[in-house]
Amino acid sequence: MSETEPENGDETHRTAIAGIGAVADMHAMSIDDIETATLVAGSCRTESTGRTFADEHDCEWYGDTESMLEEADPDVLIVCTPSGAHLEPTLSAAERGIDVLCEKPLEITTERIDRMIEAAEEADITLGGVFQQRFTDIFQQVHEAAADRRFGRLSVANAYVPWWREDDYYEGAWQGTQELDGGGALMNQSIHGIDVVQWLAGATMDLEPDENPVEEVFAYTARRAHDDDILEVEDTAVAVLRYRDGSLGQLLGATSMYPGSLRRIQLAGRGGTAEVLEDEMVTWSFRDERAEDEEIRARFSAESETSGGAADPMDIDYADHRRIIETFLESVSSDEPYPLDATEARKAVAIIEAIYESAETGSPVRLS
Structure with missing residues (x-):
């Protein structure tokens, strides 16, 4: 993965978002507030939604997550797809050694969650959840x-x-x-x-x-x-x-x-x-x-x-999402448990x- 150095010397985590719905905007705004994170891409199937999101958050849009992971080469993937579609992007990220922060619920069954955990352990990546x-x-x-x-x-x-x-x-x-x-x-x-x-x-x-x-x-x-x-x-x-x-x-x-x-x-x-x-x-x-x-x-x-x-x-503040992302990135950087x-x-x-x-x-x- 490619990482750049901001002025304070801390690494900047190139971050991508899979699934551009309402909650993705909260994550994008949070990333914009975090000095050690840069939003490089977002993926969704609907072009009009994707291009609007890309324009608003100064990032690239991709029509599918696989292409985004290959071409944008992020360090961190935030999964914001529908709840029952969290497994697949997590597995794809794990195959490429990309750390994953996943919106709630982690998945809709414990069986699918266990597959995610196993993939993360095998790839030695950090897999974290979002309960703000x-x-x-x-x-x-x-x-x-x-x-x-x-x-x-x-x-x-x-x-x-x-x-x-x-x-x-x-x-x-x-x-x-x-x-x-x-x-x-x-x-x-x-x-x-x-x-x-x-x-x-x-x-x-x-x-x-x-x-x-x-x-x-x-x-x-x-x-x-x-x-x-x-x-x-x-x-x-x-x-x-x-x-x-x-x-x-x-x-x-x-x-x-x-x-x-x-x-x-x-x-x-x-x-x-x-x-x-x-x-x-x-x-x-x-x-x-x-x-x-x-x-x-x-x-x-x-x-x-x-x-x-x-x-x-949507009558919620994104401040706690920002705290979650900051904590996750700190854990990734320090190798301390999330x-x-x-x-x-x-x-x-x-x-x-x-x-x-x-x-x-x-x-x-x-x-x-």
Whole structure:
């Protein structure tokens, strides 16, 4: 791979994006803000979309990813194709020794994810996932408290994503299809809440790196607000979780709750409770009150400035995507582990797979 040196002496990572949809713009804007990254190319099948993207972000457009990887010769590939089409560009990049940062979910089944992990290991490349909620200041704060065991013996870890999507969001799109979305409200929208709550709960436990903090699930799914010809998969799901330490949890994932409201994450135990409503800390209370707690409550008490995607999927800021890309590139440059590697990104998909199996069979499902 070819790398250039910016004025500060750090290497510049030649970066390409596979799949030019709405989220690709967030990655492109993020790259533009990062001194150690340069966007050299983007690929998509639609020429008008590709040329517009190339003009806006001063890069080259390619009609297919294979040609882009061969001709643009990037150091890093960011995969933004539809969810069920993440495997193929990742394998192509791995064959060429190109590091890969992949949008959520890493893929729509753990079997396909495992193929990606195997290819990355064989090629000795870095394969990382994108779950931007982990990189927000507020959830970093909760994670720090969880790792510090401030919640004591954990009792519950809950995630509620009561969102809404209009019919036209699904019409003629890959979203909401089994083939490319792999599921509905859970796999596409609520996966962020599922990932962050299992990550927070896992920080209170002594787990192996590849061990999922969720041990068992029981779930129901339904299609309640969208007709069958609009949506193939669920728009409403509820699940009960049992974590490996015996604590319990509830999940609500929906795109059926007009007009949509803010995501809520709760973590609580004998030692205290933290509750986050989108990006506002509505509860931060511990038995061992510390001097910094009042400052934390004040710092995160402001009401959310966006809906967080509750009704509009693009009503989000790209600052956390920028943090993710910066962290990924730092890991690539230093050979230090990327904190949201493929094994970590796999965990949320494994939980959702188990939920779908439970809803289909009517029985509890244990995670391996």
